[in-house]
Amino acid sequence: MAAKLVIQQPEPVMESRESNQWDSGICDCFDNMSHCCAWFWCCPCLACKTSQLYGEALCLPLLDVFGCVRPITMAMRVSMRSRYNIGGTMCQDCVLATFCTPCSWCQMSREMKHRNIPVVLVATKNV
Template sequence: MSTKMVVQQPKPVVMTAGLDEWSSSICECDSLNECCFSVWCFPCFACITARDHGECLCLPLLDSFGFIPPITLSMRVSMRRRYGITDTICNDCVYACCCGPCSWCQMRREMKARLHPVTLFCNKAN
């Protein structure tokens, strides 16, 4: 009875976005649960995302005042500065005004991509 021993396993290929770009587009949906949660219970989703970003839990509730949602806009700018993402304030305004839930989903995905890196361990057999 012979056994084969694996000497070398193929290494995983990891594709990442440039460090100065958003890791996902505004309309991308990697988690159906989060996308549905942001659409059906948007205030709760925005508050949880703000809390996880280190802001006051109820801060997004102030977005109802004004034409341009100030908290969504400021959160996008804060996230871009924290992670070194190059984008324009004009894009932030458009996304905050026209695509509120999608904008918050993109910020949530960015936090997951930047704060929860995947660590791969390789166990070598002797």
């Protein structure tokens, strides 16, 4: 009976050191006063910019003007929680999107800035 030799190459492993929580709280916009002031005075402009940086349509947040529940803000929060594996519920997202819209956009913007870590691939030497 002949023995079969199987060689298995190691596969690259991506280890995430990110938390499953938001990096900052919903009311932590005062940690960066210039950012907070910009959101206060021009929230629609900066919401559009955040949406574009996230990879969505530039003017998508402007659709929030037409409803009592902010569907675009809520959808962005749900998407961001899913992409970054952040805990929470759609109910929480709905409440924050409806009653804390500017703070919610601030939090999402800070989260994107915090998690914008470049991926580094490490080459291994074959032996």
